[in-house]
Amino acid sequence: MNDMTRLERTVDSKEIKIAANNVQVYYGDTHAIKDVDVEIEDKTVTAFIGPSGCGKSTFLRCLNRMNDTIDICRVQGDILLDGEDIYDKRVDPVQLRAKVGMVFQKPNPFPKSIYDNVAYGPRIHGLAKNKAELDEIVEKSLRRGAIWDEVKDRLDAPGTGLSGGQQQRLCIARAVATEPEVLLMDEPCSALDPIATAQVEELIDELRSRYSVVIVTHSMQQAARVSQKTAFFHLGNLVEFGETGQIFTNPEDPRTESYITGRIG
Amino acid sequence: MTDISQTPATAPAAKPKNGSLFEKDARTKRRNAAEGRFKMYGIAAIGIGLLMLIVLVTNIVTAGLGAFQQSFIELNVELREDKLDKKGNRNIEDIKKVSTFGYAPLIASALENEVAELGIQTDLSPKDMGKILSKAAQAELRNYVISNPNEIGKTVSFRFLVNSRVDGYMKGRVTRESIANDKSITTEQLDFVDQLRDAGVLYKAFNPAFIFGADASDQRPEAAGIGVSMLGSLFMMFVVLVLALPIGVAASIYLEEFAPQNRLTDIIEVNISNLAAVPSIVFGILGLAVFINYMHLPTSAPLVGGLVLTLMTLPTIIISTRASLKAVPPSIRDAALGVGASKMQAVFHHVLPLAAPGILTGTIIGLAQALGETAPLLLIGMVGFIASNPPDGIVAGFLSPNSAMPAQIYEWSKRADPAFYERAWGGIIILLIFLVTMNTIAVLLRRRFERRW
Numbered sequence: 052m053n054d055m056t057r058l059e060r061t062v063d064s065k066e067i068k069i070a071a072n073n074v075q076v077y078y079g080d081t082h083a084i085k086d087v088d089v090e091i092e093d094k095t096v097t098a099f100i101g102p103s104g105c106g107k108s109t110f111l112r113c114l115n116r117m118n119d120t121i122d123i124c125r126v127q128g129d130i131l132l133d134g135e136d137i138y139d140k141r142v143d144p145v146q147l148r149a150k151v152g153m154v155f156q157k158p159n160p161f162p163k164s165i166y167d168n169v170a171y172g173p174r175i176h177g178l179a180k181n182k183a184e185l186d187e188i189v190e191k192s193l194r195r196g197a198i199w200d201e202v203k204d205r206l207d208a209p210g211t212g213l214s215g216g217q218q219q220r221l222c223i224a225r226a227v228a229t230e231p232e233v234l235l236m237d238e239p240c241s242a243l244d245p246i247a248t249a250q251v252e253e254l255i256d257e258l259r260s261r262y263s264v265v266i267v268t269h270s271m272q273q274a275a276r277v278s279q280k281t282a283f284f285h286l287g288n289l290v291e292f293g294e295t296g297q298i299f300t301n302p303e304d305p306r307t308e309s310y311i312t313g314r315i316g
Numbered sequence: 317m318t319d320i321s322q323t324p325a326t327a328p329a330a331k332p333k334n335g336s337l338f339e340k341d342a343r344t345k346r347r348n349a350a351e352g353r354f355k356m357y358g359i360a361a362i363g364i365g366l367l368m369l370i371v372l373v374t375n376i377v378t379a380g381l382g383a384f385q386q387s388f389i390e391l392n393v394e395l396r397e398d399k400l401d402k403k404g405n406r407n408i409e410d411i412k413k414v415s416t417f418g419y420a421p422l423i424a425s426a427l428e429n430e431v432a433e434l435g436i437q438t439d440l441s442p443k444d445m446g447k448i449l450s451k452a453a454q455a456e457l458r459n460y461v462i463s464n465p466n467e468i469g470k471t472v473s474f475r476f477l478v479n480s481r482v483d484g485y486m487k488g489r490v491t492r493e494s495i496a497n498d499k500s501i502t503t504e505q506l507d508f509v510d511q512l513r514d515a516g517v518l519y520k521a522f523n524p525a526f527i528f529g530a531d532a533s534d535q536r537p538e539a540a541g542i543g544v545s546m547l548g549s550l551f552m553m554f555v556v557l558v559l560a561l562p563i564g565v566a567a568s569i570y571l572e573e574f575a576p577q578n579r580l581t582d583i584i585e586v587n588i589s590n591l592a593a594v595p596s597i598v599f600g601i602l603g604l605a606v607f608i609n610y611m612h613l614p615t616s617a618p619l620v621g622g623l624v625l626t627l628m629t630l631p632t633i634i635i636s637t638r639a640s641l642k643a644v645p646p647s648i649r650d651a652a653l654g655v656g657a658s659k660m661q662a663v664f665h666h667v668l669p670l671a672a673p674g675i676l677t678g679t680i681i682g683l684a685q686a687l688g689e690t691a692p693l694l695l696i697g698m699v700g701f702i703a704s705n706p707p708d709g710i711v712a713g714f715l716s717p718n719s720a721m722p723a724q725i726y727e728w729s730k731r732a733d734p735a736f737y738e739r740a741w742g743g744i745i746i747l748l749i750f751l752v753t754m755n756t757i758a759v760l761l762r763r764r765f766e767r768r769w
Contacts, residue, residue: 117653122577149656159647161666171665172655222651229655 068093068233068263069114074128076109076118083109087128087289089282091233096255096264098278098295100271102310105284107267108156111235114265115151116144132233149176152231156238158218160210160225165202168210168221169193172229188228195261196224197254216247223254227262234258236266240273252277271311275299283307376744383742386523386538387483389449389512393426394471395461406465416454419461420446423453423476436511440504448505448512450477452532452539478518480538480735482509486520489734526742530704531724537735540728542743544706548618548698548718549687551707555622555714556629556686561679563626564633571634572641573663592631599628600692608696616697616717624696625686632685636678640671673765680758684751690722699723721747 069091076084084106091097099107109118116137118124130137137147149172160168169189172178179185189206193199198220202213210221219239226234236255240248255277258264268274274281275295282292283304291298291307302308335341340348397404399422401411424446431438431445438445453476461468477483481501484490492503512518529541575581603624607613613620644667652662668675693699698719707713719727721743728740 115654117650120649120653145656145658148653152656153650153654155647155650155654157647159645159651161648161651162670171652171657175655175657175661175665225651225655 065092065094067091068133069265070129070131070134071110071113072129072131074110074113074126074130076106076113076127077125078109078121079123083287084113085287087284089289089292091263091265092280093263094259094261095280096259096266096278097280097282098274099265099267099282099284100269100274100310101284101290103269106287107282107284108237110284111237111265111267114233114235115148115153117148117153119144149229150231151233151235152226152229154219154222154226154234154236154239157242158215158222160213160218160221162209162211164207165193165210165213165221166206169225169228172225176229178228178230192224192228193221195227195258196220197250197257198224214247216243216250219243219247219251220254223251223258227258231262233263233265236264238267238269241269248273271299283310285310376741376748379738380741380743380745382487382489383526383739383745384523385487385520386526387478387486387518387520388475389478389518390473390475391423391426391430391517392471392473393422393457395468396422397469400461400468401465406468408462408465411462411465411468414458416458419454419457423449423457426474430517434512434515434517436508436515438504438508438511440508444502444505445508447501448479448482448509450479450536450538452477452536475521477538478509480536480733482506482518483538484735485509486513486518487738489738526739527746530706531719531727532704534731534733537731537733537739540736540739542721542724542739542746545719545721545724546746547706547713548621549720549722551618551713551718552622552625552720553683553687555619556625556683557679559622559626560629560633560682564630564679564682565637565675567630568634568637568641569663569668572638573667574659588631588634592635595691596628596689597691597695599624600695602627603692604695614715614717616719617715618698618718618720619714620696621693621698621720622714624692625689628689628692629682629686632682633675633679636681637671637675640674640678641667643674644670673761677758677762680754680761684754684758687754688722688747688751690720690726693720693723694726699727721750 067090069089071087071089071091074084074087075082087110089110099111101107112118113126113130114137118126126138132147132151136142161171163171166189169192170179170185173185173188179188190199190203193202198217201217202208202221210218213221219242223234223236223239239255240251243251252273255264255266259279266274266277278295280293281295281298283290283298283302283306285306291302291304293303298307299311302311399418400414401407403410424442427445427449428442456476457474460472460474478486479501481490481495481498482505485501485506486509490501492506495501495503495506509518525539525543526541527546528543529539530544531541532539571581571584603620607620607623608615613623648666648670649662652666653659657665690699697717707716707718725740725743725747728736728743
């Protein structure tokens with residue numbers, strides 16, 4: 052998985068999963084996201100890169116309305132998921148978040164058993180009719196999270212007792228257990244060591260076959276390794292959005308070039 | 317390199333440029349001295365605190381332990397049928413017609429018999445001899461006969477309380493000098509008591525009636541117990557727990573997790589903190605105005621006491637609940653919301669279980685506070701009331717007049733007879749045992765469940 056093979060990879064044009072038009076986000080009086088238009092394709096890994104405080108996490112949290120939990124945050128513009136505006140009055144954010152799962156920066160398993168961590172989502176959404184089905188979902192999700200082999204013998208052990216990398220993969224398993232269509236990842240590797248990072252990145256690549264994955268990352272190398280599309284944010288603006296190969300080899304905007312060559316950021 | 321190796325060993329070592337590390341400079345010395353002084357102040361402060369605690373505890377224990385012991389006299393009473401049941405048909409209604417005064421001759425003759433049997437020489441008249449017994453003895457005998465009418469005609473051995481002065485004499489509180497101006501006991505009676513004690517008939521023993529019994533009137537301090545007011549306290553605590561815990565927890569969850577941050581919630585927040593600092597007597601007068609004068613709930617009832625103490629405990633519970641909800645890391649809420657849980661599911665499935673130990677600790681401490689509260693009870697009439705019997709059933713427990721432990725202690729400390737003073741200290745011991753137990757449970761809960769995430 053070196054960078055060069057990535058660059059030569061062809062990107063098929065796929066259907067648009069999320070389309071954001073003219074999105075503005077305000078925190079009180081601060082204009083955090085300005086005029087962002089972005090189209091996220093299905094079964095693709097899209098990376099958001101940019102210096103700290105550029106708004107990439109804020110924008111990511113708009114995609115499943117996690118920003119609703121912040122009182123002073125206001126979002127304007129349209130974000131369409133499969134053509135439906137997720138900020139429409141009729142949309143229940145809870146239902147939306149079942150479709151658009153999220154993995155956070157810091158691994159945050161519930162202080163419960165590994166089994167209950169994964170089973171929680173399916174339980175509250177009623178995805179399993181009985182215990183056997185639930186067991187099946189838990190196993191399938193843990194396998195997709197590439198952690199099944201490590202934890203299959205201790206599903207009753209607390210999720211908080213795992214190592215950081217294992218916890219993060221458990222959180223990914225928990226997110227995929229609810230059968231989301233989009234998986235948002237907010238710097239999922241920033242708290243992990245290189246080995247755990249490699250495992251998670253490999254996992255992200257596998258998840259691409261089923262979900263549309265959006266990943267926020269600080270590491271340009273990571274964006275280059277895992278994504279097919281990259282968006283570069285700077286000071287709340289979406290500076291450039293395109294195929295990862297092009298962004299990293301032949302950026303159009305001078306700011307993008309400065310950032311990826313390490314002159315700003 | 318070569319220079320160094322060639323330096324003769326006798327040459328003085330190069331002086332460190334800014335003074336040797338082995339010598340403390342003036343500034344370091346001053347700092348160390350200040351630190352040493354501060355440690356001394358700290359140790360002194362802790363020492364003073366501990367000393368106070370030791371003084372307090374020894375004082376309470378020495379003054380109060382006496383209340384758990386009482387002097388008794390053992391007498392064989394002949395339950396004469398001609399006095400108690402003239403018709404001889406053991407009809408309980410007829411037996412009840414004999415008042416407590418009717419039992420006095422039985423006890424007097426029992427005492428006379430005992431004296432004759434032991435061969436005690438005394439100049440006291442039978443009436444003066446009888447005065448060493450408690451006034452509660454006759455009532456005790458009558459209660460026994462009414463509940464066991466079949467014993468009439470037999471001779472039964474009884475352990476009667478003796479008068480509080482005699483009890484004080486047995487405990488060393490009353491001496492021959494101190495009764496010089498006392499009309500209720502004479503030195504001859506004390507001599508008589510000495511003889512009975514030497515004969516082993518009059519002795520000190522553990523007195524369970526102090527812990528489980530009811531309060532008694534001014535004339536019979538020896539019969540007073542804290543049991544009924546303890547029940548009053550328990551009923552009040554039940555009301556407080558049932559009302560304050562759900563209301564307090566619901567209010568805190570709403571304020572902490574759901575309410576928008578605006579001026580109104582800020583005002584509410586500030587006022588909850590203010591309420592926690594309101595003197596408890598204010599809640600008492602509020603309870604008097606609202607629950608008794610306006611809602612016409614019964615005076616002196618544990619229900620009203622519980623309502624007033626609920627008002628007082630609510631701010632404590634709300635503040636501690638909010639603090640423990642705040643202490644749950646937001647990442648847990650994010651995690652729950654991220655898998656599509658609703659806000660309420662996130663709170664009830666994940667946040668609340670993590671906050672539970674803190675909430676329970678706050679609740680227990682709030683309850684302990686309420687348990688020891690006297691001032692509001694003064695205003696709703698739970699002080700000065702003498703409950704002679706335990707409440708009759710659960711409903712009566714809430715609605716019939718009663719007292720509470722701290723109010724009972726206050727009441728005893730007001731009364732003139734020094735025997736009540738001893739009982740006040742004894743009551744404090746019992747109250748403290750309750751409080752220490754509750755606080756220990758709170759600490760254990762905290763230790764047990766702290767930081768599980």
